[in-house]
Amino acid sequence: MKQYLVFIFSIVLFLGVPFSTFASYPEDTEVSINFPTTMEPFNSSNVSFSFTGGQVFASNAPESIFSDGAKREDGSVVRGQVNRTLYTDTLTGAFRFWSSHANRSSSTLRFWIVIKNTSAQTVKIYRNKFGYGNAAAKDIGPAAKSAANSFMSASSNPTLIATLSAGDTYKYQYSSDIASHKAMVYFAEFNAINSDGSSASVKVSDVNTTSSISDPIPYTTAYMSTIATTNETSTKSDDYRGLLAHWGRDGTINLNINNTTTKYIKLADNPGYTNEQEQLYTRWDKDGNSINQTPVVWRGKVRNAYWLTDYNITINLTSSTAVSTLFGSAGSAPGHLVYQIDGISKTPKPNNKDHFSKNTARSVSNSKSFILRTMIPASATLPYALYFKAD
Secondary structure (H helix, E strand, O other): OHHHHHHHHHHHHHHOOOHHHHHOOOOOOEEEOOOOEEEOOOOOOOEEEEEEOOEEEEEOOOOEEOOOOOEOOOOOEOOOOOOEEEEEEEEEOEEEEEEEEEEOOOOOEEEEEEEEEOOOOOEEEEEEEEEEEEEEOOOOHHHHHHHHHHHHHOOOOOEEEEEEOOOOEEEEEOOOOEOOOEEEEEEEEEEEEEOOOOEOEEEEEEEEEEOOOOOOOHHHHOOOOEOOOOOOOOOOOOOOEEEEOOOEEEEEEEEEOOOOOEEEEEEOOOOOOOOOOOEOEEEEOOOOEEEEEEEOEEOOEEOEOOOOOEEEEEEEEEOOOOEEEEEEEOOOOOEEOOEEEOOEEOOOOHHHOOEEOOOEEEEEEOOOEEEEEEOOOOOOOOOEEEEEEEO
16 A cells, blocks of 8 residues: 555656645535634634725615515505615715616516716716626526626726716616516616716616606606615515615735635625625615615614625735635525636636535635635625635
8 A cells, every 4th residue: 555655646746746736626616615614703814805996876675676566474565666766865976886676566667777967067977887687586696697797897998878967867778678577687887077077976866667668757756755665574674775885895815724624704794804894874764765864774684785895805825735715605505606816707607617505615716826806796695705725
């Protein structure tokens, strides 16, 4: 047996392949998390984030849009979700807008962004890039993945879409017509600029109408003090709608690892690492009534920045052996990956190789130093996890 091992080792040396690399996982390998792991604490000085980018307009409640008369789980009757503004707020300068909704009404629906110049100056509106997807309402995952993938792979290409004089309004149908029991996700970056070149403040609305309606603007003004109701009840939340202050995070992970226990961090978790999460704020309650801007909380659970946060994470691993970085499940749920390594897009992949199962993760890099850019698609079950495994 000893002679056999010596023979194998000689072959390895002859080929010039480090013996330790045999334990590394090739890229795209789905790995079961069945080895010892230790989570890097949220207060660790080895993991930190800083806020980047502009505001985020998030519209995901009502997540499912019902016709009047439909009943929620608690028996309450749905009113005022079709032909209504889903969320509206004021944004300044460069901002991102994302909308994720399922049509469970009896009508075909259209989704619109409406932007109004509320200032005395002329305002130019640019769209820098966007992503979009649609799917069956029972499984919105493919739409969310498509929107995130197409957005992440797009280069910024500022395109003038509207020049608004004082009081003018711009409308744009951003979805295809969405039939009953279908869903869509839209994600875009805009920039509002005053005539003097400074950042402009504009009123932005996410509106749905039936497919027979070609002008959504009346539905942003007909109900000045209310917007659509959500489907929140005393026992069930309805995702979220509101503003986040920043769309991105620049992160740093510096870890010493060995082959005794794999270290991991949770991504998109509450409370998260330093500067990873921030509070979502809204100006509307669950019944669609206007309120002072307030944090979104349901039964004591704080709503933070989760989906579609633009992570750029510099990872530096110190190890005496080869390493693998795995990205995927924190143990509780399956999901999909949308990511780049050192600026090179790695998704979408054929044969569903961007998917991970419950309690598994995919090998995304065997380098000890690299930059991971990722966005977690809307509707994903959180948190995700990054595992750092040494041979």
